[in-house]
Amino acid sequence: MYSEKVMEHFRHPRNVGEMENPDGTGRVGNPVCGDIMELYIKVKDGVIVDAKFQTFGCGAAIATSSMVTELVKGKTLDEALKISNKTVAEALDGLPANKLHCSVLAEEALQAAIEDYRKKV
Amino acid sequence: MKKLIYLDNNATTPVRPEVVEVMDFCHTECFGNPSTVYSFGRNAKRVMDESREKIARMIDASKDEIVFTSGGTEADNLAVFGIAKANKDKGKHIITSKIEHHAVINSCKALEKDGFEITYLDVDKYGIVNLEQLERTIKKETILISIMHANNEIGTIEPIAEIGKIAKKHKIYFHSDTVQSIGKINVDVKEMNLDMISISSHKLYGPKGIGCLYVKKGTRIKPILYGGEQEHHLRAGTENVPGIAGFGRAMELAVTETDKENKRLTRLRDMLQEGLAKRIMHIIFNGHPTERLPGTLNCAIQFIEGESLILKLDDLGICASTGSACSSASLEPSHVLMAIGLPHEIAHGSLRLSLGRDTTDEDIDYVLDVLPKAVEELRAFSPLYKEFLKKGK
Secondary structure: OOOHHHHHHHHOOOOEOOOOOOOEEEEEEOOOOOOEEEEEEEEEOOEEEEEEEEEEOOHHHHHHHHHHHHHHOOOEHHHHHOOOHHHHHHHOOOOOHHHHHHHHHHHHHHHHHHHHHHHHO | OOOOEEOEOOOOOOOOHHHHHHHHHHHHHOOOOOOOOOHHHHHHHHHHHHHHHHHHHHOOOOHHHEEEEOOHHHHHHHHHHHHHHHHOOOOOEEEEEOOOOHHHHHHHHHHHHOOOEEEEEOEOOOOOEOHHHHHHHOOOOEEEEEOOOEOOOOOEEOOHHHHHHHHHHOOOEEEEEOOOOEOOEOOOOOOOOOOEEEEEHHHOOOOOOOEEEEEOOOOOOOOOOOOOOOHHHOOOOOOOHHHHHHHHHHHHHHHHOHHHHHHHHHHHHHHHHHHHHHHOOOEEEEOOOOOEOOOEEEEEEOOOOHHHHHHHHHHOOEEOEOOOHHHOOOOOOOHHHHHOOOOHHHHOOEEEEEOOOOOOHHHHHHHHHHHHHHHHHHHHOOHHHHHHHHHHO
């Protein structure tokens, strides 16, 4: 049911773990709905220089978290804000229909992390 | 090919070689239509009758009380709709439980739309139905009680003989979905006061697409499929003779071997449970501690989600299942785990390992070796686990 790309990111998630002193943190989802995604970013001169994540969720939730951290690295904050759930799903060669909400969660986590950063500075 | 450790025997089972043998014979040597007059067709009829007799004998019934169906789901549908149709003049109230298989629950829900009243009995934290509530909700319009013998997800065994007594006292038809229990524990329709039971062949090492409903003589029931006069006018359609023959053989073997296999599986299951309890912290075991199917182990592993664990186990060659919402098309958590009172976040981490005939000591050792590591890997990046650890400090 999952694409090879999803499985690859699930098996070998990129940028996994907690970040020390992140410049921005985004946490979305709740345990009742099923997935919790925490995304951390490091920003330098308006560019996301590093991103990491921690996720409680299914295979798709883990893969979308991994993919979104890959996609944002090196992007300016404005560029990063343009990354949509569709971008994430497409980068993973698609997601099953009932798992599309996982990519929405990834988009929301990213937006929340950027918002958190902008509030701080 | 890497070794496959199949621990999903409550979902389906492999067909035994002895069963394949009789089915092959039917496919090639005995393919006639059992409704025909010539001797070749009568051979098929004879094979079918023999199988019917075997199945009846295994549950202490007689052969004209066995109605072959396409499987457990159809048997459940026939019981619920068949009794509803034939007895609606007496009343339109049915009692079932919150943890039934969807074949029963969704049949009842469909009847609700047709004006029937359904009581879904509560269960306790182990999944045992509330007998007081059962007695309390019985009324003169009650026409059917349908309670499963053993639950497919958590393995809890219901007090069927006691429910049978209550049903008999109130003269209400009693149906039990015994799809998970036949071949694993003893089922006797007379001792348990059962009017109907559903059996599925593929759960007991027989072929898929065949099962039966036992219907006690004298039961007022109507068919749900119309056509020919097969199966005592209760189930139209040319009989699946190879399936029936395979089912009969599988049932005979499974029931004959029940006691021996029950002991073997209980030992392996307990070994697995004790091993997991020792190796994994924050694990909850679901289902009744003793009144439980021998090969069923259902647990909830906290701070991780079930589907991701199933995928990890798949990579390790282990087949298992979960009641997590994330693994269902509807994104709803298992109704059984909700009914026993598990919070959503705990149900998300549920894992069912169901052992079977092919499960060995080595398989259990392997699972005990790799499963804790898989859990650890997933917990390593679980924000819930991180918070739990921080709180602890």
